[in-house]
Amino acid sequence: MTVDISRGGLLVTLAIFGVIVYELRTVLDFVGIELPIIPYMAAVFVLAGLSIWFVTLKGGWRTEPEGDKPA
Template sequence: MNLDVTRGGLFVGLAIFGVIVYELRTVLDALGVSLPIVPYMAGVFVLAGVAVWIVVLNGGWRTEPDEAG
C-alpha cells in the first residue's frame, strides 16, 4: 500500500484531532465530569510520534516531485 502523505497534511490533521479531544474534555467538564488534561495531551503527542514513525518506516516523505513518463 502506497500512501502519499504530506507533512503539512499530517500535522494539520493531528492539530485538528487535538482540538477535538480538548473540546470533548471541555464539554465533559461542563456536564460535571472533571478530567485531567495531562493524559489527553500525552495521548496527542504519542499519536503524533506514532504517525511520524509510521511515515518514516514507510520510506519517509516525498521531497522530489514524481517524474511522469
C-alpha cells in the same frame, strides 16, 4: 505499500484531531466529568510520534510532487 502524505498534511490532521478531542474534554467538563489535562497532552504527543513512525516505516515523506519525466 507506501504512504503518500506530506508532513504538512499530517501535522494539520493531528492539529485538527487534537482540537476536536480537547473540545470534547471541555464539553465533558461542562457536563460535570472532569478530566485532567496531562494525560490528554501525553496522548496527543504519543499519537504524533506513532504517526510519524508509521509514515517513516511505510516509505517516508513525499518530498517532491510527481510530475512528468523528461523524454
